Amino acid sequence: EVDAASPLLQNLNPEQRAAVTLPNEHALILAGAGSGKTRVLTTRIAWLLSTGQISPGGVMAVTFTNKAAKEMMTRLGAMLPVNVRGMWIGTFHGLCNRFLRAHYQLATLPQSFQILDTQDQLSAIKRLMKQFNVDEERFPAKETQWFISGCKEDGLRPRDVAARNEEDRKKVELYQLYEEQCQREGVVDFGELMLRSYELLRDNEPLRVHYQRRFRHILVDEFQDTNRLQYAWLKIFAMSPDGTSTAGNAVFAVGDDDQSIYAFRGARVGNMADFVREFHVQHQIKLEENYRSYSNILDSANALISHNKGRLGKNLRTQQGPGEPVRVYEAPTDLAEAQWLVEEMRHLARDQGTEPGFPRKETAVLYRSNAQSRVIETALFNAGVPYRVYGGLRFFERAEIKHALAYLRLLENPNDDTSFLRVVNFPPRGIGARTIEQLQDASRAAGCSLHDAVSATTGKAGANLGAFVAKVDVMREQTQNLSLREIIELVLEHSGLIEHYKAEREGAERIENLEELASAAESFVMQEGFGRDAVAMPVDELSQSPASQGLNPDQPLLNEPAPDYVEPDAETGETLSPLSAFLTHAALESGDNQAQAGQDAVQLMTVHSAKGLEFDVVFVTGLEEGLFPSERSMADMDGLEEERRLMYVAITRARKRLYISHSQTRLLHGQTRYNVRSRFYDELPEHALKWLTPKNQGFSGSAFGYGGGYGSTRLSGAGGTSWSSEKYASPPVPAQKAAPSHGLKAGLQVFHTKFGEGTVLSIEGQGDDARAQVKFNRHGIKWLALAVAKLTPVT
Ligand code: ATP
């Protein structure tokens, strides 16, 4: 057995090899960052396949992001000639979607059910609350959303929630109404995907047994960040609901308690201990060799995390030498920090081709919160450095894309009221708010969708509504036999969206995005094999026995595997329409990081998004008390420890070079903060660091009269005091210049070449550091560096 797979096992150390070749029983691989957990997991799949112990249809592997799933498939494809689509590799949400698509009837869902992303969910809740006259002051929609998602993550339906008071009862009632609304409209949110598939498996024994027999191996990466429901979902594949009989399959979980960073979203690191106990895990393997980083980087990570209590206890060492020291930089302002970053990157780029030679895409800038990216983006943009931001407003979340998707969703499902409301009067066609309210009343009274309620409306308003519905119905007819790309092009034209944006002064970019949507659809079709003539792939088998084929990394495969793949109905061969599949893809993708391959660009992302990734060069920015660790976390020990784990994740992303920086002042959320440098600096080993700026600069503590340098005075101890702007609203600042040279002031109308017209809301800073906050008519509020942004007053 082992022989046939020996090439696979060659690049592993003895512990890794032991993990890869474990027998078909539950196992936990607990190991620190960069120790090869993900590599072990992927190799185990390849090993199981190549030794003929399992067919691709028998594998289920859960990853944390779609990106990680794609990567895993690509790796597997390179190791073995195997149909990666037969394997269930994806995120929890992706896999649940695939499951519910296969059993939509049992799950009492329409075949073409659509997925609400977080944004859609919020607007659905807002609409509901308005409809039932719920006081938004008392019950903010966001909190209701939080409540509902929390219940679902704990596996609770409205009837299961114990209400202790009037307020609870109201929330539960909203949850109930929300469920009814979703069911009526044929839509599911992310939590529902999980809960619904869990319940189906729990309650339907034959189905459960079928899947338990099918998936002999279930492998889970980043296990430390699973929540209660995800854990229960995994468990239901391995045993009966009461835990008495086991299915005989094997759950292979890999994780690192030190990298648990999603407690705020319900992740439970305790799932690891529960797993060992409830699954009677016999095999626990630790991996202690780090293959990612030089020892200065690793020492820093180890020293930092040793300040956390109650760890499961792991060691991590590397055989690579010390490497370069960790570079530390203190900037006077966030702008200066960004400029320094760009300067450093220029050096890195210049080093290209020679040692050390860092391609841009191997450079990552990490930050604690999305809001920090603005300054960095501006600096990179102005310096002409290509960059890519993960997170932030993703393609599928842009307004114009959402509008187009809403039309497309209505083609699939006229009863999707969220989509109906989004575009019933967009582009504007004279349907007013009152008309819509009346329509909503009518639909409620008749217990039908808005679409169906239209026929009962009268008068001019009724005629307008009727025209809208007719337009959509005609589009549905016209698109019957078209390819996905053609459908999208037709909808963009006939909906009037293109024309609408053509008339807009700033519409060009939106039209480009809409055109990009058509291209995205086309490449989606190519990946999924959803072309008109494409034949559905066989589900559960490998073309030939893998063991007999040996290993051929050159074997061409589906080079861009698609984790959203949904297999056709096993009996009828019926499959999702390409449109439906594409809409699903769009919704799932919106909850994930979006990566476009190809261009060599610097990578910007939050530390959370960087989990599991690695880069040659990493900048961790904004190491300031109140920012990293974050203000909220500092109130309690658990919060602080989670921040420390987050910093541990950040540090351990770096292979060769690590920078850590902070800034004395920072403009964030419209306020200037006067910062104290993060306590995390004091937890790093001095021998591994190199200060690029003097360690205790005059400007810091002493200039403000706080006494002493940062290093010697602990300004914010366990009590959680922070030196943010709230507490020190007016710290001493250098004398103001007599008159600002830019001639702008709040209230002034301005024009910007890219963003168009807007109103100045405020001005911060002076000279080269001056920034303006501008509310653009079409692009919302933006901060602009006046030294570079070309703003002209409109007279
Ligand atoms: P994280 O905790 O950050 O998710 P991980 O434990 O999953 O990390 P991997 O990403 O699997 O670690 O591996 C880290 C790096 O080390 C990768 O580049 C991987 O290819 C490499 N690596 C792992 N094991 C070995 C090995 N035995 N020999 C050489 N390189 C290895």
Ligand code: MG
């Ligand atoms: Mg990993």
